[in-house]
Amino acid sequence: MDWNRVEGNWKQVKGKVKEQWGKLTDDDLDRIAGKRDQLEGKIQERYGIEKDRVRRDIDDWYIRQGW
Numbered sequence: 001m002d003w004n005r006v007e008g009n010w011k012q013v014k015g016k017v018k019e020q021w022g023k024l025t026d027d028d029l030d031r032i033a034g035k036r037d038q039l040e041g042k043i044q045e046r047y048g049i050e051k052d053r054v055r056r057d058i059d060d061w062y063i064r065q066g067w
Helices: 004-008 010-020 026-032 036-047 051-065
Strands: none
Touching (some): 026 036
C-alpha cells in the first residue's frame, strides 16, 4: 500500500475520510495531515476501537478507494 498518495493528496482525501469516519472533526483532519499513525490514533480515540481493527479498517477503506 502506498500511503504517500494519501499524504500527498490529503486536502482531496479528507472528505472521503470524513465520509467513512464521521466522528473525526475538521480540526482532527487538519492535525492528522495525512499521517497514517495519527489517523489510526484519532479513530481509536473517537470510536474506542482496538488498534488492530483500526489498521484493518483503514486498509479496507484504502483498497476500496481504488488508488
